[in-house]
Amino acid sequence: MNFSDLFKQNGHLCRFSPNGSFLANVAQYRLVVRDIKTLQIVQLYTCLDAIQQIEWSSDSRFILCGMYKRGMVQVWSLEQPEWTCKIDEGSAGLKAVRWSPDGRHILTTADFHLRITVWSLVNKSVSYIKYPKDCKQGIHFTKDGKYMALAERRDCRDYVSVFVCNTWQLVKHFATETQDLSGLEWSPDGSVLCVWDSLLEYNLLLYSVDGRCMATFKAYEYALGIKSVCWSPSSQFLAIGSFDEKVRILNHITWKTVVEHSHPHVMENPAVVVYKEVEQRAQVHQQLIPGYHGNLPVFAAQSKYDVLEACPIEVPVLKPDPDKANPKIGISLLAFSSDNKYLATKNDNMPNALWIWDVQKLCQTVLMLQVGNVKCAKWSPVQTQLALCTGNNKLYLWSPAGSVSVEVPTEASFQVHKIQWHPEGGVLLLSGKEQMCLCFLEDNR
Incomplete structure (x- = not known):
């Protein structure tokens, strides 16, 4: 590396x-x-x-x-x-x-x-x-680039217009059964358009390209609803993250719930592998301080992962402030691995925890407990490898073989806030507030 x-x-x-x-x-x-x-x-x-x-x-x-x-x-x-x-x-x-x-x-x-x-x-x-609507995700293209779906607001109602991208001609225009449409997204195969309502109402609808409503999904009522939505790469599953701290996965045949994953405050499942980051202060060098006789030691925090085997294990929880808008609670991160085998999630009121689920077995497989808040987590586009950062000078990697913590060897104070994978994998772009660097996982330059 x-x-x-x-x-x-x-x-x-x-x-x-x-x-x-x-x-x-x-x-x-x-x-x-x-x-x-x-x-x-x-x-x-x-x-x-x-x-x-x-x-x-x-x-x-x-x-x-x-x-x-x-x-x-x-x-x-x-x-x-x-x-x-x-x-x-x-x-x-x-x-x-x-x-x-x-x-x-x-x-x-x-x-x-x-x-x-x-x-x-x-x-x-x-x-x-x-008439484009001002919403979080009001425009989306099919993966093959053939169609574009656009959310619109006319006469106090939500609509979706489907355009063909080679001529920009309107091919379908239909109203949606939403109170305040918040986003839309095509499935990777381009056959289904997912539309969801604002967080004030749990309402998700699935439309075909011709505007026919194929299914409607409502998990509950009278509470904050959908926070995040993610298609699996194979288009077989649709993951929905909600404010009730649960992830619900729908199948592409009946559009019913296959499994419901909760994020408990106490981990009691002994089958889950728990990686806990542990920091240790280590002296890196000595620095001469003017006006001081001698050198002062300079310490740096080095970290490693411990595998916790004893259950139950408490997950650090933050209590959201009910008086503030957009409370820090619910599933904000949903990410399927490129091979469709794993799903990574983050619950906002457990900012130090990253949950990894086995899609085939429909169960949790890994829990990662970090010292800092998880800022970003991205899957490799070509292999089963997850990279994450917590706003410090370290890069964290997980694969089915295990986890590793790597310190970015820079002299300046560099903190990683965002991660991007190279389209072919093997290289990571680490971005801080005012600086960036590349991490070559394999020396292929």
Whole structure:
């Protein structure tokens, strides 16, 4: 395992290209593109204002920079650095920007969600889509890039419009049985569209491409409802995380609950492997302090995992504040492994715990208890390996073979807050508040 030097970045704006050849990151007004093998700068672009968002096109030939404060988007070409494109929304303002699946159209959302504009890089045509709804996830594309689903709000009702992406023609428009639609997402195979209501009402609906409602799921009433939704890679399961601290998994045939996973405050199942992080203070070097006779020892916290065998085991719990909005309770993280064998979850009022479930056996297999709060957890796209961070200078890895804690060997005070996997696996991008570095799990450079 090798680590690169630290590089400057802003706002966690660092992305691998889809083909895995490049790494882009933002440093205020500048967009830096590096070769992933040598980490040498291959392109350096200067934008007109501070960058708030970057996104690669699907073929890795273009990259866009969103500057929301100025209501502007700049597009850059890696193959033709002299080619430039600028999109100015003007007085309409800019709320969000993203690529279409073909990598030749850009979708911009105006302030207050007044409209969505589709800009073509091929023929410079412009199309407008009215009535987009301001919600957490109001737009989603099928994995094959054929269809786009858009949440809309008209006449005090929720609607979904389905567009075909090659012509941007409307192919289906239907009303949904939701009070306040909060999000929608296609299944990986593109055959089912999942729609769910706001957290004030537990309501999940499943639609076919032609707008037919296939099933409705309501676990309970008169309490905070759905917090997170995640499809399995095979489209066979749909995991629903709720504010009642439970995960419910639906099957794709009957859309009924296959299993209901709870997150107890006390672990009493002896079959679950519990990894507990233990920190130890170790002297790393001595530092000369002016005005002090002699050197003062400098200590660093080194950690390792202990496997707990005695049950029951208490899981640290935080009591949510009932007077504050968006209480820290419920399942905020749902992530299936790429091979569809495991599911990782996090319950917000147990921020130090990460739960790993066996999808085939429908039971819990691992509980990881960290010293700090789990900030981010990501599965490898090619193998059964989970990486997580807790906002310190360490990287944590889990696989069916076991867990390991690795300290990032940097001289500066570097804390890992976000993790990204390389599209081909084997490389991790570790992002802090103002810096980033790469972790090469295998020396394949």
